[in-house]
Amino acid sequence: MKIGRYEVLEEIGQGAMGTVYRARDPLIERTVAIKTVDIAQLRHEGADAEARFLREAQSAGRLSHPNIVTIYDVGETDSLAYIAMEYLSGPTLREVLDHARMPLDLALDTARQMAEALAFAHAHGVIHRDVKPSNVVVTGHRGQIKLTDFGIAHLANSEQTQTGQMLGSPRYMSPEQVRGGEIDGRSDIFSLGAVLYEMLTGHHAFDGDSLATIVYRVVHDAPVDPARLRPGLPAGLVELLGRMLSKSPQDRPDAPAVVAALHALATSAAATRPRADNRVPRLLPVVAFGAPVAVFLIVGVGIIVIEYFLGPGRQAALTDPGAAVHAPAPTPAAGTPTLQAPREAQASAPPPKKTAAPEDPYLAGLKRKQVELRLRRTELLLTYTAQHPDVVQIDRQLEQLRAERQRYLRQLRRDPER
Numbered sequence: 001m002k003i004g005r006y007e008v009l010e011e012i013g014q015g016a017m018g019t020v021y022r023a024r025d026p027l028i029e030r031t032v033a034i035k036t037v038d039i040a041q042l043r044h045e046g047a048d049a050e051a052r053f054l055r056e057a058q059s060a061g062r063l064s065h066p067n068i069v070t071i072y073d074v075g076e077t078d079s080l081a082y083i084a085m086e087y088l089s090g091p092t093l094r095e096v097l098d099h100a101r102m103p104l105d106l107a108l109d110t111a112r113q114m115a116e117a118l119a120f121a122h123a124h125g126v127i128h129r130d131v132k133p134s135n136v137v138v139t140g141h142r143g144q145i146k147l148t149d150f151g152i153a154h155l156a157n158s159e160q161t162q163t164g165q166m167l168g169s170p171r172y173m174s175p176e177q178v179r180g181g182e183i184d185g186r187s188d189i190f191s192l193g194a195v196l197y198e199m200l201t202g203h204h205a206f207d208g209d210s211l212a213t214i215v216y217r218v219v220h221d222a223p224v225d226p227a228r229l230r231p232g233l234p235a236g237l238v239e240l241l242g243r244m245l246s247k248s249p250q251d252r253p254d255a256p257a258v259v260a261a262l263h264a265l266a267t268s269a270a271a272t273r274p275r276a277d278n279r280v281p282r283l284l285p286v287v288a289f290g291a292p293v294a295v296f297l298i299v300g301v302g303i304i305v306i307e308y309f310l311g312p313g314r315q316a317a318l319t320d321p322g323a324a325v326h327a328p329a330p331t332p333a334a335g336t337p338t339l340q341a342p343r344e345a346q347a348s349a350p351p352p353k354k355t356a357a358p359e360d361p362y363l364a365g366l367k368r369k370q371v372e373l374r375l376r377r378t379e380l381l382l383t384y385t386a387q388h389p390d391v392v393q394i395d396r397q398l399e400q401l402r403a404e405r406q407r408y409l410r411q412l413r414r415d416p417e418r
Contacts, residue, residue: 003021003023003034003077004073004075004078004083004084005025005026005027005035006023006024006025006026006032006034006082006084007019007023007026008022008023008034009021009023009024009031010022012033018035018036018037018038018041019035019036019037020033020034020035020036020353021033021034021036021391022034022087025072025084032084032085032086032087033084033085033086034073034082034083034084034085035066035082035083035085035089036080036081036082037053037080037081037082038079038080039079039080039081040079042081044048048080048195053081053083054074054081057071057074057119058074059126059150060085060150061074062124062126063120063121063124063126063150064074065116065117065120065121065375066144067113067116067117067120067144067145067146067147068094068117068120068146068147069085069086069137069146069147069148070085070086070122070260071084071085071086071396072084072085083149088137088139088148089136089139089140089145090137090139090140091137091138092133092134092135092136092137092138093133093134093136093137093145093195093199094132094133094134095275096133096135096138097133097199097202098352099199100202101199101201101230102199102200103203104200104233104269105266105269105270106143107196107199107200107268108237108262108265108266109143109266110138110199111147111192111196111199111262112145112259112262112263112266113144113167114126114131114136114145114192114195115145115146115147115192115255115258115259115262116255116259118185118188118189118192118255119148119254119255119256119258119259120322121188122185122188122254122255126150127183127185127187127188128147128150128188128191129177129183129187129188130169130172130191131147131172131188131191131192131195132151132169132191132195133145133195133198134169134171134172135148135149136148136195166279170206170211170215170218171194171196171204171205171206171207171212171214171218172191172195173190173191173218173377174185174186174187174190174191174218174269175190175218175247176249177218178215178219179219180217181397184249185254185255186249186250186252186254187256188250188255189244189246189253189258190245190246192244192258193205193241193244193245193252194206194245196241196244197223197226197241197245200226200230200241201224201226201229201230201231202230203224203228203229205223205245206218206221206223219247220247222245223245225238226238226241234265234268234269236261236264236265236268236331237265240253240261240262240265241259244258246379259366287298294375297312307335309373322360332413334336360412362408363405363408363409366405366408369401370398370401373397373398373401374398377398379402
């Protein structure tokens with residue numbers, strides 16, 4: 001199935017005025033969402049319905065903002081009018097709120113992004129007129145949201161403004177919209193306040209068993225104090241909600257003022273959060289960098305320890321215990337007298353006490369050289385294989401250092417004044 005040049009992949013839902021499809025644009029290999037509506041249905045609903053549908057593309061297509069869905073194309077076939085727009089795969093805010101009440105910081109951030117989108121739209125003469133959770137998509141990119149469905153938006157300077165016509169979802173409509181009065185950007189602020197109220201409390205600001213009850217409460221009743229439904233809300237946030245949901249449009253803040261207020265509230269909430277919460281994000285880079293380094297050091301030290309305790313001579317002793325018992329004693333230098341105690345005395349005498357080796361500069365130099373060579377060998381083992389020629393050469397040098405150390409210690413024992 002094709003709609004214009006677009007190849008339809010699947011139906012993804014029903015919009016306010018028709019069916020929505022996921023489709024592919026073959027010209028640039030891009031996935032798009034196609035909103036369609038039957039032209040006959042448009043004409044049946046009224047002379048202005050087709051113009052209102054096309055006005056969605058005209059108004060939203062003028063808006064290029066990170067928090068507003070992008071309109072790519074608009075067109076008509078023999079029986080359908082359609083709009084090609086950015087495809088968003090994330091859940092709607094309605095689906096998110098159906099699961100649980102939102103955390104304070106997330107609710108403030110979501111409302112701020114919505115207010116920024118509305119501020120941009122109002123500055124370009126566009127009013128949404130249907131701000132509600134189902135028209136907000138959470139994209140999944142670090143909590144970014146997109147305000148969608150300008151299907152009943154209108155240009156503020158358009159001569160086709162439908163004063164007296166009630167459009168929108170009753171729970172989120174402003175009192176002047178319910179009455180069919182003049183609509184401007186402050187109506188969107190009332191709707192945003194109703195959405196923020198629901199994000200914070202998990203309840204509708206205006207609810208009822210029937211449409212008439214909901215409409216009456218929107219016009220006449222104040223919502224339940226949000227602090228009663230969610231104790232601990234900042235007083236500044238409760239005051240801001242009260243002004244956004246004011247029955248009088250003149251008492252409501254405009255969108256830029258809401259953006260500034262929400263940003264200040266989010267900053268204040270972050271500052272009063274427990275220190276442990278603030279420390280964790282700063283520690284993440286340290287942990288991410290330090291963990292591999294720590295693993296490398298542990299592996300390196302482990303190899304050094306194994307090499308030291310299980311060197312060639314010790315490995316032979318462990319493999320053949322008799323070898324350690326019958327290993328020949330070191331041969332003294334020529335001309336050096338040797339004393340041998342009787343075997344019985346050797347067997348009965350207690351083992352000599354180990355005394356700490358004197359801190360000799362030459363021995364210290366040998367020890368440092370050993371550590372350097374072992375570290376170098378560890379690096380090579382981690383990078384290459386045990387058969388690498390450099391590793392073999394370092395093993396030979398280590399053996400030479402061991403022999404030199406033993407020779408030097410024997411000379412010290414023979415000549416303590418050296």
